[in-house]
Amino acid sequence: MKILTFGASNTKNSINKALARFTATLVPGAEVEVLDLSDYDLPIFSEDLEKEIGQHPTAKAFFEKIGAADGVIVSFAEHNGSYTAAYKNLFDWASRIDQKVFQDKPTVYLSTSPGPGGAASVLASAKGSAQFFGVDLKAAVSVPSFYDVFDAETGRINEPNALADLTAAAKTLALREAA
Numbered sequence: 001m002k003i004l005t006f007g008a009s010n011t012k013n014s015i016n017k018a019l020a021r022f023t024a025t026l027v028p029g030a031e032v033e034v035l036d037l038s039d040y041d042l043p044i045f046s047e048d049l050e051k052e053i054g055q056h057p058t059a060k061a062f063f064e065k066i067g068a069a070d071g072v073i074v075s076f077a078e079h080n081g082s083y084t085a086a087y088k089n090l091f092d093w094a095s096r097i098d099q100k101v102f103q104d105k106p107t108v109y110l111s112t113s114p115g116p117g118g119a120a121s122v123l124a125s126a127k128g129s130a131q132f133f134g135v136d137l138k139a140a141v142s143v144p145s146f147y148d149v150f151d152a153e154t155g156r157i158n159e160p161n162a163l164a165d166l167t168a169a170a171k172t173l174a175l176r177e178a179a
């Protein structure tokens, strides 16, 4: 099965991208594509611009990437308790193509931050609205204190509790194939 994975951040060395990428390796038999959101920058869009040029091609490309996947793993970076502006802009304008941005794909939501909060606030927001955006949400895991639990050399999370939660979440994406 094809798993699309990304951090909901346009930081090149995004810790959320690293977490999402690692978690995708825990999905049995997955073929993984890692998206870098910095390749999906679009200008701050508006309804006026939409009238002028229609849907933005970058939002379309993002929507189509999700459409081509069998499952999605996204890890949310938290900026002031909410989504990063880069993700929100891309997501909002993808939702003008179809409000079901996630197109009923089985999805795992993650979040992490360097601090003890683990970006739990943005994760709670994302979970709360998932039903409106075609997200078949299978699991959600927040990982606090990223740099304490991540081994940069291997790209793995080694802390046993976080690893167990991520492994269980990843397996929910493989269950559908086995069924």
Ligand SMILES: Cc1cc2nc3c(=O)[nH]c(=O)nc-3n(C[C@H](O)[C@H](O)[C@H](O)COP(=O)(O)O)c2cc1C
Pocket: 007, 009, 010, 011, 013, 014, 015, 016, 017, 077, 078, 079, 080, 081, 082, 112, 113, 114, 115, 117, 118, 119
């Ligand atoms: C503008 C800004 C606001 C931030 N706000 C929060 C926050 O509310 N909660 C938090 O845990 N971390 C916050 N951070 C720190 C981020 O968690 C940290 O930069 C993290 O690396 C972002 O994830 P990324 O590496 O995937 O982009 C903030 C960082 C920036 C630049």
